[in-house]
Amino acid sequence: MEINRQFKLEVLNDYEAMSNAAADQIIELLHHKPNAIICIAGGDTPVGLMNNLVEAYRQNKVSFNKCRFIQLDEWVGLDSNDKGSCYDYLNTYLFDPLRIPEENIYSFDAKASNLLGECRKMDEYLNEEKGIDLIVLGIGQNGHLGFNEPGEDPAKNCHIVELDEITKQVGEKYFEDGASVPLSKGITLGLKQILEAEKTVLIASGEAKASIVKEFWYGEVSRRNPASLLKTHGNCSVMIDYAASSGL
Ligand code: GLP
Numbered sequence: 001m002e003i004n005r006q007f008k009l010e011v012l013n014d015y016e017a018m019s020n021a022a023a024d025q026i027i028e029l030l031h032h033k034p035n036a037i038i039c040i041a042g043g044d045t046p047v048g049l050m051n052n053l054v055e056a057y058r059q060n061k062v063s064f065n066k067c068r069f070i071q072l073d074e075w076v077g078l079d080s081n082d083k084g085s086c087y088d089y090l091n092t093y094l095f096d097p098l099r100i101p102e103e104n105i106y107s108f109d110a111k112a113s114n115l116l117g118e119c120r121k122m123d124e125y126l127n128e129e130k131g132i133d134l135i136v137l138g139i140g141q142n143g144h145l146g147f148n149e150p151g152e153d154p155a156k157n158c159h160i161v162e163l164d165e166i167t168k169q170v171g172e173k174y175f176e177d178g179a180s181v182p183l184s185k186g187i188t189l190g191l192k193q194i195l196e197a198e199k200t201v202l203i204a205s206g207e208a209k210a211s212i213v214k215e216f217w218y219g220e221v222s223r224r225n226p227a228s229l230l231k232t233h234g235n236c237s238v239m240i241d242y243a244a245s246s247g248l
Contacts, residue, residue, distance in 0.1 A: 007236050008236070010237065010239050011241070015048055018205055018241045019048030019052050023049045023056065027053070027061065027062045031062070035066040036068075037069075037129055037133050038134050038136075039135040040136045042074075042090055043089060045204065046138060049203065050090075050093035053098070067104065068105070070105075071086065072189055073108075073189065074108045074188075075186055076186060082181075108158075116160065126193055132193065133197070133199065134201065135194060137203070137227075138202075139202060139213070141166055142164055142166040144164065144226055144227075145229075146186075146189050147161045147188035149164040151224060153191070157193055158187070160187055163185060191226060195233055197233075199236075200237075202239070204239075204244040205244050209240070210246045213240055214247030217248055
């Protein structure tokens with residue numbers, strides 16, 4: 001697969017600068033498309049970006065009353081009430097402070113008995129809405145995007161995933177109180193839906209991401225490193241902080 005020339009890497013001084021630059025992408029989009037469909041990964045990396053969005057909203061620099069949010073992924077068995085779930089991150093740092101109405105949030109019920117039904121509902125929603133305008137992704141230490149683990153088929157839509165060992169180990173950081181959390185499966189948008197987004201933004205911060213960022217940058221485009229597929233996307237910005245760039 002060919003690397004697209006529109007692909008852009010920016011190394012920002014620190015986490016704050018990276019978060020600012022990524023938030024600006026969303027603010028800019030909302031200025032020209034107020035009803036955009038936006039997807040932001042849960043997890044630690046986007047917290048600064050979400051804080052920036054809330055700050056911009058409080059200063060009346062942007063309105064979120066028409067845009068829609070869709071969820072990227074979730075641990076199977078968890079929902080918005082579970083501290084550390086992907087939804088909990090989005091709700092705590094974004095939806096709640098921005099007072100996003102429930103009807104403008106399209107999420108998975110990862111506790112549903114019919115998980116495949118949840119996947120098909122999300123697929124239908126995205127089909128009807130003609131896909132995502134902007135997606136902000138984090139990168140797993142194994143290169144995963146959402147819960148699309150190494151080796152994943154890039155042609156898939158939403159699906160249920162058996163989580164990789166690295167994902168399970170790293171994932172324990174979200175559940176500090178030691179509560180026993182079933183970290184064995186995930187529900188996720190598929191690579192097809194991610195790669196069909198109009199604009200993709202990949203963010204990475206800190207030493208822990210330096211090695212996978214290096215692999216992403218120098219390595220070939222391969223399903224062994226799902227993030228590498230973004231290099232074929234026509235409109236992708238990669239924003240990393242200095243610490244995450246130490247292998248480049
Ligand atoms: C998690 C999530 C991803 C996230 C990635 C990086 O497991 N499922 O959506 O982007 O791994 O997370 P973090 O930003 O906490 O490093």
